[in-house]
Amino acid sequence: MRYGEQILKEFDVERDLEVWENKQEREYMIKIILPEFCCLCPRSGYPDFATIYLEYIPNKLVVELKTIKLYINSFMNRNISHEDSINEIYTVLEKKLEPKYMKITGDFNPRGNVHTVIEVSSQSFLKSVEKPRKEEQAYEFKDRGDNKRAGARRINERERDRSRDDKRGNSRSFSSDRPSRGFKSDDKPKRAPKDGFRKISFEGDKKPRIVKKDK
Incomplete structure (x- = not known):
């Protein structure tokens, strides 16, 4: 047995999953992506592959990255369903970390024309x-x-x-007292009288002379 197989076989989540102290006072979000999750179908034994998305707001503890990688890889030889695997991961991490908020999503690769996404989050x-x-x-x-x-x-x-x-008798409407600004029906545009126009003539103007030719 190779050393990697030995580590995964002997991995104990209660003993080997390390947590560190959170030294930050402010609230912040930790996002971890684990793209190589693998488990075995409990009925057929075929492998199921998935990408695990972990998001959590830490309280007093944070998870150590190498040990969570080993914990996720320890599912490789286990016969477990999609639903049970994601819920188990959520339960273990919630118990270990006691975060303010946590959400885990398991996006499984399609198999048999079925694409499954399992999501568990802090309902409270x-x-x-x-x-x-x-x-x-x-x-x-x-x-x-x-x-x-x-x-x-x-x-x-x-x-x-x-x-x-x-x-x-004090109506607030003063429309009757105001003069009408509209045009009346008998209003017509006023034109200047004819006498007011003066025909302009120029000296030396000659009318054209008509010359009749004999036939």
Whole structure:
């Protein structure tokens, strides 16, 4: 048995999966891509290949990269389904790291005209994110309702003031007092009188003379 096979065979996740202290105080996202995942179909024994996408926001611990590579490679000779493998990886890492948020996606290569993607994430985190959003939407709807009621109230006040002015005879419409700026039907463009035009003549003007020829 070669040394790589020996390491994978003897790998114990509780003992060999290393975690380090997270020394950063700010929140940040760690993304790890493991493109060589392989396991065996529990029914046929055929190999299934996948790319594992790991995303998590660490709390106090982070996973050591070499040991997570060995842990993922340890599935190579195991008969396990797509669903069980991804859920097992999620359970192990969540227990080890206790992250603030974690999401694992297993994108399996198509086999038999079937393409499977398994995704597991922290539901508690998603719910905590969705709850403020729902409260914010409810607040927005409340504001819209208040604005509509305020607008209707202003319209009612204007109608009430207009009706009161009509009763007092003080209509706010001054259209009858204003002169009309439109054209009347009998308005016609005014032309200057004929006497006002002066024919321009030049000295030396001669009319053309018509010469009749004898036939």
